[in-house]
Amino acid sequence: xxxxxxxxxxxxxxxxxxxxxxxxxxxxxxxxxxxxxxxxxxxxxxxxxxxxxxxxxxxxxxxxxxxxxxxxxxxxxxxxxxxxxxxxxxxxxxxxxxxxxxxxxxxxxxxxxxxxxxxxxxxxxxxxxxxxxxxxxxxxxxxxxxxxxxxxxxxxxxxxxxxxxxxxxxxxxxxxxxxxxxxxxxxxxxxxxxxxxxxxxxxxxxxxxxxxxxxxxx
Ligand SMILES: [Zn+2]
Numbered sequence: 485x486x487x488x489x490x491x492x493x494x495x496x497x498x499x500x501x502x503x504x505x506x507x508x509x510x511x512x513x514x515x516x517x518x519x520x521x522x523x524x525x526x527x528x529x530x531x532x533x534x535x536x537x538x539x540x541x542x543x544x545x546x547x548x549x550x551x552x553x554x555x556x557x558x559x560x561x562x563x564x565x566x567x568x569x570x571x572x573x574x575x576x577x578x579x580x581x582x583x584x585x586x587x588x589x590x591x592x593x594x595x596x597x598x599x600x601x602x603x604x605x606x607x608x609x610x611x612x613x614x615x616x617x618x619x620x621x622x623x624x625x626x627x628x629x630x631x632x633x634x635x636x637x638x639x640x641x642x643x644x645x646x647x648x649x650x651x652x653x654x655x656x657x658x659x660x661x662x663x664x665x666x667x668x669x670x671x672x673x674x675x676x677x678x679x680x681x682x683x684x685x686x687x688x689x690x691x692x693x694x695x696x697x698x699x700x701x702x
Pocket of ligand 1: 515560564584668672
């Protein structure tokens with residue numbers, strides 16, 4: 485019983501309908517650090533892809549993807565430090581809360597961009613390249629992006645699907661504030677894992693491959 489009580493202090497009661505969950509100070513700290521520590525690696529990752537680029541199109545794609553990756557961790561970190569330390573700044577907090585939710589859609593679109601820009605996936609991909617951004621703008625759920633599997637070159641798409649699956653599993657924790665201690669921080673870890681799987685696949689198959697089949701040459 486005592487151990488259950490000491491476990492409980494890491495978590496507050498589940499929020500009632502229309503109320504936001506109030507994390508404990510432990511959870512605030514975990515929410516902050518799980519993404520703050522990934523800002524620098526995200527910048528390093530972006531720079532690495534930039535350096536590996538063989539042409540202008542690869543460089544642009546490295547920046548688009550890299551900016552999405554950095555924005556995800558940066559916006560999330562700023563939002564969580566504000567809710568933790570400056571929660572009295574209601575309007576600023578509200579604004580960053582919205583940005584934190586929206587940035588993930590743009591990040592997902594950015595994650596698909598390297599595959600759509602740098603891999604010959606047939607005529608559908610040419611449309612998908614812009615369509616993913618429209619979808620992100622509309623805040624649509626990313627599961628719909630999975631229909632571009634092509635008979636041409638599917639190396640790496642398993643990793644993309646795997647990353648998508650990790651996001652989906654993470655949503656369980658995203659919805660578990662007040663049920664599981666540190667649920668939101670665990671969600672952050674899932675986001676980071678999925679991002680790492682995607683990054684590894686993009687680095688391995690699109691930038692580090694001996695001959696990357698680009699669509700456009702400089
Ligand atoms: Zn968060």
